[in-house]
Amino acid sequence: MTRVVHYVNQFFAGLGGEEKAGLTPARADGPLGPGQPLQALLGEAARIVATVYCGDNHFGENEAAATEAILALVAAERPGLFIAGPAFDAGRYGIACGGLARAVSARLGIPAIAAMAATNPAAEAARREVPVVATGSSAREMGPALERMAAVARKLLCGEPLGPSVAEGLLPRGGRRNVWVDRPAAARALDLLVAKLAGTPFETEIPLPAFDAVPRPPGLPDLRRARVALVTTAGLVPRGNPDRLTSYLSSRYGRYDLTGIDDLSGTAFESVHGGFFTAHVNEDPDRMVPVDALRQLEREGALGALHEAFYSTVGNGTPPETAKRLGQEIAGQLKEGGVEGVILTSS
Amino acid sequence: MELELAHYPVTSLRLDGETRYEAGHLALDAAALRRHLMVEPLMAEIELHVAAPGDRTRILHVADVIEPRWKVPEAGSPFPGSLGGLCQSGGGQTHVLDDAGVVISAAFPTSEEAIIDMCGRGSELSRFGRMWHLVVVPRARGGADPGEFGLAAMRSGLRAAIFLAEATRGHEPARTERFRWDPTDARSRGVPRVGYLYYVYSHGIGRQKLYYGRSTRDLMPTIIHPNEPMDGALVNDGYSKPTKNATHDILNHPVIRELYRRHGRDIDFAGVVLANHHAASADKQSTAFHAARILKHVLGVDGVVISKDGGGQADVDLMLACSACEKLGLRTVLLAKEETGGEGAALVDMVPEANAIVSVGNCPERIRLSEKMDRVIGDREFLGAIQGDVAGAVEIPVQNLIGAIDPIGGSRLAGQPA
Numbered sequence: 001m002t003r004v005v006h007y008v009n010q011f012f013a014g015l016g017g018e019e020k021a022g023l024t025p026a027r028a029d030g031p032l033g034p035g036q037p038l039q040a041l042l043g044e045a046a047r048i049v050a051t052v053y054c055g056d057n058h059f060g061e062n063e064a065a066a067t068e069a070i071l072a073l074v075a076a077e078r079p080g081l082f083i084a085g086p087a088f089d090a091g092r093y094g095i096a097c098g099g100l101a102r103a104v105s106a107r108l109g110i111p112a113i114a115a116m117a118a119t120n121p122a123a124e125a126a127r128r129e130v131p132v133v134a135t136g137s138s139a140r141e142m143g144p145a146l147e148r149m150a151a152v153a154r155k156l157l158c159g160e161p162l163g164p165s166v167a168e169g170l171l172p173r174g175g176r177r178n179v180w181v182d183r184p185a186a187a188r189a190l191d192l193l194v195a196k197l198a199g200t201p202f203e204t205e206i207p208l209p210a211f212d213a214v215p216r217p218p219g220l221p222d223l224r225r226a227r228v229a230l231v232t233t234a235g236l237v238p239r240g241n242p243d244r245l246t247s248y249l250s251s252r253y254g255r256y257d258l259t260g261i262d263d264l265s266g267t268a269f270e271s272v273h274g275g276f277f278t279a280h281v282n283e284d285p286d287r288m289v290p291v292d293a294l295r296q297l298e299r300e301g302a303l304g305a306l307h308e309a310f311y312s313t314v315g316n317g318t319p320p321e322t323a324k325r326l327g328q329e330i331a332g333q334l335k336e337g338g339v340e341g342v343i344l345t346s347s
Numbered sequence: 348m349e350l351e352l353a354h355y356p357v358t359s360l361r362l363d364g365e366t367r368y369e370a371g372h373l374a375l376d377a378a379a380l381r382r383h384l385m386v387e388p389l390m391a392e393i394e395l396h397v398a399a400p401g402d403r404t405r406i407l408h409v410a411d412v413i414e415p416r417w418k419v420p421e422a423g424s425p426f427p428g429s430l431g432g433l434c435q436s437g438g439g440q441t442h443v444l445d446d447a448g449v450v451i452s453a454a455f456p457t458s459e460e461a462i463i464d465m466c467g468r469g470s471e472l473s474r475f476g477r478m479w480h481l482v483v484v485p486r487a488r489g490g491a492d493p494g495e496f497g498l499a500a501m502r503s504g505l506r507a508a509i510f511l512a513e514a515t516r517g518h519e520p521a522r523t524e525r526f527r528w529d530p531t532d533a534r535s536r537g538v539p540r541v542g543y544l545y546y547v548y549s550h551g552i553g554r555q556k557l558y559y560g561r562s563t564r565d566l567m568p569t570i571i572h573p574n575e576p577m578d579g580a581l582v583n584d585g586y587s588k589p590t591k592n593a594t595h596d597i598l599n600h601p602v603i604r605e606l607y608r609r610h611g612r613d614i615d616f617a618g619v620v621l622a623n624h625h626a627a628s629a630d631k632q633s634t635a636f637h638a639a640r641i642l643k644h645v646l647g648v649d650g651v652v653i654s655k656d657g658g659g660q661a662d663v664d665l666m667l668a669c670s671a672c673e674k675l676g677l678r679t680v681l682l683a684k685e686e687t688g689g690e691g692a693a694l695v696d697m698v699p700e701a702n703a704i705v706s707v708g709n710c711p712e713r714i715r716l717s718e719k720m721d722r723v724i725g726d727r728e729f730l731g732a733i734q735g736d737v738a739g740a741v742e743i744p745v746q747n748l749i750g751a752i753d754p755i756g757g758s759r760l761a762g763q764p765a
Binding site for chain 2: 164165166172173174175176177178179180181182183184185186187188189190192193194196197198202204205206208244246247248249272273274275276277278279315316317318319320
């Protein structure tokens with residue numbers, strides 16, 4: 001039997017409403033309030049050995065100190081699981097549930113779950129770090145909320161991995177996950193199209209993300225004095241690929257020295273990009289990373305200087321977050337190296 | 348035009364004695380098959396293997412999987428233009444070996460690893476792991492151009508596919524299916540007209556689909572008969588790119604089959620437009636413009652299913668086409684494979700009109716193939732970034748298990764919020 005500690009606010013502990021919102025952290029033996037039906041749903045597998053509670057205002061106004069006090073109360077019970085809420089749409093209570101579940105999980109290393117509505121202001125910060133059971137917006141939906149919480153708790157107690165958030169009744173935890181569904185994609189596509197054409201409600205499987213818009217930067221004031229670097233997403237690397245860039249889904253980049261190189265040779269460089277026909281680049285890598293042309297401009301005085309190294313990654317199926325990180329890291333290094341302009345070539 | 352697919356199940360496959368099909372049991376004369384295939388000047392050698400469902404066998408470097416098909420010789424090639432001369436595909440009778448494939452196993456420069464596991468988790472996730480396969484492993488002569496050798500390997504696969512299915516000549520099929528679609532069909536009343544905009548990968552030799560044997564690289568959006576992809580007009584000239592469709596997928600086209608299934612019920616199947624993934628932005632915009640124009644003003648559709656054949660740049664086509672169609676008042680649904688690291692950015696491009704997308708799976712998600720294999724066909728090591736014992740347990744992105752993710756919607760794998 002696993003020991004469980006349940007967290008509730010002053011109201012659900014049965015101590016009073018707003019007038020008691022200043023209560024300091026305390027504990028009681030066994031389940032209180034919603035903890036009682038929750039205990040019934042958890043059954044034999046787990047026992048709520050203690051309920052820890054705190055007034056919402058006290059927690060909100062003394063978050064750090066209250067968290068420390070509650071962590072001490074929780075740790076003393078040596079629980080195998082911590083459950084907070086459900087907080088429904090209550091903002092202050094949600095912040096306590098989400099924050100405590102995260103703190104118990106991260107600092108005590110004890111599995112923790114919270115429960116609140118998707119619209120709770122605390123949901124966004126908590127849902128990626130701990131399982132947050134999705135609830136309705138008010139205590140009228142206590143029953144279904146407790147059922148889902150108990151189901152998730154039982155899985156965690158058995159060490160069973162949690163499925164996708166939709167199936168588990170959780171708020172999305174970030175990222176995507178493959179699921180084996182009932183109908184093939186072609187049939188689902190036609191279902192969706194027929195609904196869309198009929199004007200009946202339909203739901204996309206991939207919601208629209210927000211993309212950054214990159215404003216066009218001003219031009220360099222004087223190219224004859226500018227230091228310019230070459231950066232490519234075409235996967236050009238020294239032959240043998242010393243940094244082992246992958247041809248697909250790359251999460252790295254390489255920095256390759258150009259000191260003393262006037263012309264990139266196909267015997268010294270190659271493209272490891274997996275998304276285009278690389279033979280022409282491998283024959284003459286300047287076609288992708290035009291060192292020869294820039295050296296020429298350098299000699300003519302039309303270009304201040306070509307930067308001493310070029311940067312390369314493979315832009316092939318790279319998730320935008322990864323691409324953004326790689327870009328920021330490369331840009332940071334270029335900036336440090338005094339580079340004012342970049343020619344970015346892609347395949 | 349009407350296509351009859353005559354289905355012949357395969358319940359066993361072996362390489363011995365004479366070529367014979369009997370009640371599901373297919374035997375192949377290995378020597379005759381080898382002679383039949385050793386006609387490509389670039390080919391130094393060819394290995395033939397059989398892989399059976401449930402075998403502790405892993406196949407590496409899968410460049411294509413082809414469903415065995417045969418037509419009576421008077422009807423022309425089952426893969427017209429790609430092997431043999433031009434003739435109309437999509438009509439008459441075609442013999443099909445069910446639950447069977449010809450697998451080409453070969454590595455080319457910049458190939459991505461593509462695996463078929465004949466047992467365990469891999470065979471659950473990909474239908475290719477549950478079929479009887481003849482695996483063709485071609486070896487190039489020294490100095491052979493990779494692109495040309497790839498085309499030779501593709502032709503060898505098609506030859507083998509025809510060789511296998513020809514064994515059913517004179518036999519009664521277990522079942523037949525008919526697909527009839529005529530441009531002059533009366534419109535079904537009271538249901539919306541739905542078209543299909545079918546993008547194919549088309550970045551030149553080794554990275555493209557061939558339409559009647561011709562490169563699709565410079566294709567303008569073209570109205571095709573729905574039966575043509577299902578009857579060998581469209582063939583994969585692919586280095587192993589596991590998330591691009593194999594020829595086997597196209598021959599069993601899930602979107603076209605679904606459109607047929609619902610034709611006259613809740614939709615009126617108005618036709619298929621074939622388009623390609625161009626490399627240049629202006630060409631992509633032109634393709635989206637013309638595809639939408641044809642769908643709206645020539646085929647007169649109300650709604651469109653749009654699929655892509657690749658990731659990254661292909662997302663741009665998907666979105667341009669979606670936007671172009673929606674702006675003309677056509678409602679769209681997109682089929683998209685996802686490449687999601689973090690949250691909310693499953694695709695590299697999105698337009699506000701793309702409000703109805705079906706996921707065919709999240710490519711980079713890792714899966715564990717835990718079976719210990721007795722036999723590995725194709726090579727002694729993995730390609731690219733996959734590390735580990737080729738015969739042992741290995742963790743790979745699901746996209747490298749060919750068939751688990753099907754861009755044209757045949758798989759039941761779908762990405763969902765984690």
